[in-house]
Amino acid sequence: HDALPIFDFRPANLKTFGADLNGGYLHPLMKVRAEFRKILLGMGFEEMPTNQFVESSFWNFDSLFQPQSHPARDAHDTFFIKDPAATLSVPEDYLQVVKRTHEEGGFGSIGYNYKWKRSEAFKNLLRTHTTAISAKMLHKLGQEYQTTGKFTPKKYFSIDRVFLNETMDATHLAEFHQVEFFVADTDLTLGHLISLLETFFHKIGITNLRFKPAYNPYTEPSMEIFGFHPDLNCWTEIGNSGMFRPEMLRPMGLPEDVQVIAGGDRKSTRLTPV
Numbered sequence: 001h002d003a004l005p006i007f008d009f010r011p012a013n014l015k016t017f018g019a020d021l022n023g024g025y026l027h028p029l030m031k032v033r034a035e036f037r038k039i040l041l042g043m044g045f046e047e048m049p050t051n052q053f054v055e056s057s058f059w060n061f062d063s064l065f066q067p068q069s070h071p072a073r074d075a076h077d078t079f080f081i082k083d084p085a086a087t088l089s090v091p092e093d094y095l096q097v098v099k100r101t102h103e104e105g106g107f108g109s110i111g112y113n114y115k116w117k118r119s120e121a122f123k124n125l126l127r128t129h130t131t132a133i134s135a136k137m138l139h140k141l142g143q144e145y146q147t148t149g150k151f152t153p154k155k156y157f158s159i160d161r162v163f164l165n166e167t168m169d170a171t172h173l174a175e176f177h178q179v180e181f182f183v184a185d186t187d188l189t190l191g192h193l194i195s196l197l198e199t200f201f202h203k204i205g206i207t208n209l210r211f212k213p214a215y216n217p218y219t220e221p222s223m224e225i226f227g228f229h230p231d232l233n234c235w236t237e238i239g240n241s242g243m244f245r246p247e248m249l250r251p252m253g254l255p256e257d258v259q260v261i262a263g264g265d266r267k268s269t270r271l272t273p274v
Contacts, residue, residue, distance in 0.1 A: 029177065033159050036179055039203045040157040045181055048133050050160035055132045056087035058121040062098055063135040064218040065247040067112045068120045072128065079163050079174075081124035094139060095121070097251040107250040126163035129266060130178045131218070133158055135248075138260065141184060142253030151255050157181035162266055180264030182244075188259040190221060193241060197225060197263050201238070210235060218248045219262065239265040 026034070037047070061073055071077065095118075105111030137156055145151045159179050166174045183196065194211060201209055208228035216222045219242025227238045241263035249260060 033177070035204065036159055037157075039200065040181060043155075043199065043203075045155045045157040048130075048137055048156050048158040050130055050133050050158045052133075053126055053161065053163070054081060054124055055127040056090060056121065057123040057125060058087070058090045058095065058098075059135055060125060060127055060129070060132040062102070062116075062121045063094075063139070063248070063252075064131060065098075065101065065245055066217040067102065067114065068117060069112075069114065070217065073120075075165070077165050078128055079126040079165050081126070085124060086119075086122040087124055090121070091139070094251060094253075101247050101251055105247075107246040109245075109247045111247075128164055129162050130158045130160055130180045130264075131262075134180060134182055134262065135252075138182075138184065138244075138249065138254065139252045142249075145255060146253040151186075151258060153183075153185035155181070155183045176266040178264060178266035180262065182260050182262035184254070184258060184260045186255075186257045186259070188243070188261050190223075190243065190261075193223075193243065193261040193263065196261065197239070197241060200263075201225070201227065206238065211241075214240065214242075216240065216242055218245055219243055220245050225263070225265075239263055 041047070057073065061070070062068070066072070099116045099118075100106060101109070102112055102116045103114065105113075134156065137154075141151070141154060157180065159177065162176045162178045164174055164176060166172070168174055181196075181200075183192070197211075198209060201207070206227040210226040210228075211223045212226060214222040214224040222240070222242035224237055225239035225241060226235045228234075229236050241261075244260040244262060249258065250256070254260075
């Protein structure tokens with residue numbers, strides 16, 4: 001046999017410690033979320049519970065005065081759940097007022113003049129926006145007012161995942177993150193909303209803003225928010241906002257002199273290409 005090669009082994013110190021391991025790092029998305037959360041808490045907002053990803057169409061659409069014929073409620077835009085396909089219940093008294101408001105109007109509105117279907121409202125889905133939670137919180141405030149006769153102004157925010165039936169590609173999922181906040185109080189105006197939005201965006205470093213009239217089913221007036229990008233030398237849309245409509249608020253039992261101003265946006269979750 002050929003002679004085996006001779007290895008020169010270096011001496012080993014079995015009593016020494018290994019090199020320190022580097023700690024983990026926050027995902028960039030989580031860092032942005034933490035920054036936004038700190039800012040909104042500092043502005044006096046309370047965080048809403050947003051851990052329920054599956055919602056009924058009633059809370060996701062109908063309670064927001066969004067008609068059942070709206071394109072966003074089609075399967076090519078929304079992930080509907082097969083099992084369980086329908087929610088078990090919603091507050092019946094509130095449902096009847098929402099149904100009547102959709103069909104016949106009320107609170108100064110003529111409604112949509114169509115046959116509202118309970119079966120459509122009870123369909124389960126992956127929530128398309130966190131505004132479904134905002135609707136639940138406002139309904140809770142309305143019921144407290146109906147019980148006690150007293151209304152307490154509130155400021156709420158949420159930052160969490162929502163889902164849209166979007167085409168996936170190398171850098172995008174059908175999963176989004178939405179930042180949303182609203183203020184419920186008396187004598188609120190569009191000026192208060194603009195000031196609120198300017199305060200928030202200035203705190204995250206966007207100081208050059210423009211506001212453009214827009215349409216949303218559940219806010220009037222509505223505004224799209226644009227910020228100037230100094231590196232790209234262009235204006236880009238960074239959010240949406242508005243004042244919730246009476247057709248949404250009054251069925252909840254909120255006082256007639258209470259307005260709700262709201263703003264936010266949802267952005268696609270980006271994946272790093274391999």
